[in-house]
Amino acid sequence: MQFKHPEILYFLFLLVIPVLVHLFQLRRFQKEYFTNVRFLKELNMQTRKSSKIKKWLLLFTRLLLLACLILAFAQPFFKASDDNNKSNEMVILLDNSFSMQAKGSKGELLKRAVQDILENTPEDQQFSLITPTNAYWDTDVKSIQKELQNINYGSIPFNPDFLITKAETKKPNTGKDIVVITDAVNLESQSISKLDPKSPVYFIVPEAQNKNNVAVDSVYIYQTLENLYEIAVDLKANGTVNDETSVALYNGKELTAKTLVTFDQPSKTLNFTIPKKDFHGYVSVSDNSLAYDNEYYFSISKPEKSNVLVIGDEAKNKFLSRIYTDDDFVFNSVQPGSVDYNSLEKQDAILLNELTEIPQALITTLKSLYEKGGNIIVIPSAEASVQNLNSLMAAFGNASLLTLNNNERQITKISFSHPLYQTVFERQIKNFQYPKVNNSFTIKGTALPVLSYADQTPFLASLTNRMGNVYLFSAPINKQNTNFQNSPLVVFTFYNMGQNNNKTGVFAYKIGENQNLIIDALLSKDEVVTVKNDVSDFIPMQQILNNKIKLSFGDYPETAGNYSVVKNENVLKNISFNYPRTESDLGLQNSNIVKDYTKTDSVSTVYNDIKSLRTASELWKWFIIGALVFLLLELFIQKFVK
Incomplete structure (x- = not known):
């Protein structure tokens, strides 16, 4: 037991006064004579005995009365069990990721959590509130009421550890009461590793009532026809979706096609046919669960001719001229000694066809083109030096060639999932006429196999920097060495x-993945391009590359939709952005990992718990009650004890 005013305890010496009064209180008795004193003596003895008991009782009650009063004024108390954390600041970590759009018993989870904070946080309570997209430091409910009521959902995953680090950086070496409000969808143990179960950490985990959700996962060109694109729309059903789902395709605001889909399996792919021209729209599904993944925005540009340059012997280049026709390509073929290095930067793809020697100047130029989004295709020559070929490949990544092998080998495996073949095959083919090679190198390194031999080593492999691609053949493909040209x-x-x-395909980027885009445009020193739509705009990071611009989007834009790259009000290219689909599966709620922490149902419970744990047990009231009891006891003794 402790005292707020221990100095008052010195007054306990006053207890000596009643004792002294009791010990030295003397009474004089007067003698009275009676004819018969036998009865009076007996009565006198009884009276003196009861009087003595009464005095002792009064002494004890007065001592206890005085002691209780002194102790009450000293204000005794028992220290609170969590008194060491009494000076902690309150930090609320609020999950505003898209999974919090789900509806619970009282409405959308995020909106209900905000209402809980506003209604149950004391007006004088100072706290900091942090979300993946915003932070409000040392505030109160009145100051941020409007901001909380208008809080937006964000595409950034909820990571408590990152937010706690943010709070520690803001106020290091300060104790914190942490309240985490999250639905725990995709929550992993690594993301809460910095939360100490022994410290004041409270989890409020609201749960969605309906965990069934349909999402548009992706859109891509399934097949390219003469005047049409056949696009594929991948849909995913999380949970059990029994009702038919409406799927609509829009070009801008114009409805292009509409259909119904039944999910007899978790994934469905729908095909739509659109004209082979600019398309700037989205796919939409009707779903009563999460709204953020119901639209998938995408842009397809009218096909542009790609510039392809082949460096090699003219006779060996003939079969390529029949592939790179004037309808889709601007094709040029040059001899190794007649290369115009100034024209290489303008090419979209450069093919080295069995060069016996690759100059260092050409390697440097090809590396620069690859970094700017160009494609490099290398067909080795049987007479080329392995060291020279590996010097070229070292400029692009981890891929190299071993010594030429003179054994015949068959090409037996196709990587159907490789981007090179995604729009080629309707189904996987296992039995086909296998091409073969007589002489070949062996490719080593981390290059992805596109076509492989029977021994699983690559015949054709690829490297990418997410903008440009390098394709490396392991063998010369002239007709003397292989029948691949006839395949x-x-x-x-x-x-x-x-x-x-950057000229073909679907332009649909994921927000937050910091992807790049290279477009053909000339900018002066002070000019910039803007990415904009009817609602918002932003200026991306941009790098001028001679006659091209490299755009980096970082974490922008904040809102999914169809956008345009604009220079001086002129549209250079249409592109689209979508939210990542990481929050679509509400069945991934991982609330078990918070079992080591205090789990509660509302903010009010948190404050009540903290108050009860940090409020000292005041005892002065009990001593006042005790003093009153002893006062009444004294009066009772005075009146009834003879």
Whole structure:
């Protein structure tokens, strides 16, 4: 037991006064004579005995009365069990990721959590509130009421450890009461490793009532026809979706197509046919669960001709001229000694066809083109030096060639999932006429196999920097060495390798993945391009590359939608952005990992718990009650004890 005013305890010496009064209180008795004193003596003895008991009782009650009063004024108390954390600051970590759009018993989880904070936080309570997208430091409910009521959902995953680090950086070496409000969807143990179970950490985990959700996962070109694109739309059903789901395709605000889909399996792919021209729209599904993944925005540009340059012997280049036709390509073929280095930067793809020697100047130029989004295709010569070929490949990444092998080998495996073949095959083919090679190198390194031999080593492999691509053959493909030119694969393979990623395909980027885009444009020193739509705009990071611009989007834009790259009000290119689909599966709620922490149901419970644990047990009231009891006891003794 402790005292707020221990100095008052010195007054306990006053207890000596009643004792002294009791010991030295003397009474004089007067003698009275009676005719018969036998009865009076007996009565006198009884009276003196009861009087003595009464005095002792009064002494004890007065001592206890005085002691209780002194102790009450000293204000005794028992120290609170969590008194060491009494000076902690309150930090609320609020999950505003898209999974909090789900509806619980009282409405959307995020909105209900905000209402809980506003209604149950005391007005004088100072706290800091941190979300993955915002932070409000040392505030109160009145100051941030409007901000909380208008809080937006964000695409950034909820990571408590990152937010705690943010709070520690703001106020280091300060104790913290941490309240984490999250639905725990995709929450991993690594993301709460900095939360100490022994410290004041409270988890409020609201749960969605309906965990069934349909999401548009991706859109891509499934097949390219003469005047049409056949696009594929991948849909995913999380949970059990029994009802038919409406799927609509829009070009801008114009409805292009609409259909219904039934999910007899978790994934479905729908195909739509659109004209082979600019398309700037989205796919939409009707779903009563999460709203953020119901639209998938994408842009397809009208096909542009790609510039393809082949460096090699003219006779060996003839089969390529039949693939790179004037309809889709601007094709040029040059001899190794006649290369115009100034024109190489303008190419979308450069093919080295069995060069016996690759100059260092050419290697440097090819590396620069690759970094700017160009494609490099290397067909080695049997007469080339392995050291010279590996010097070229070292400029692009971890891929190299071993010594030439003179054994015949068959090409038996196709990587159907490789981007080069994604739009080529309707189904996987296991039995086809295997091409073969007589002489070949062996490719080593981390290059992805596109076509492979029976021994699983690559015949064709690729490297990428997410903008440009390098394709490396392991063997010369002239007719004397291989029959690959007669294979049906040859047209699709070289056609797709010649296409520039920045000129063809679906332009749909994920927000937050910091992807890059290279577009053909000339900018002066002070000019910039802007990415904008009807709602918002931003200026991306941009790098001028001669006649091209490299754009880096970072974490922008904040809102998914169709956008345009604009220079001086002129649209250079249409692109689209989508939220990552990481929050779509509400069945991934991982609330078990918070079992070591205090789990509660509302903010009010948190404050009540903290108050009860940090409020000292005041005892002065009990001593006042004791003093009153002893006062009444004294009065009772005075009146009834004879």
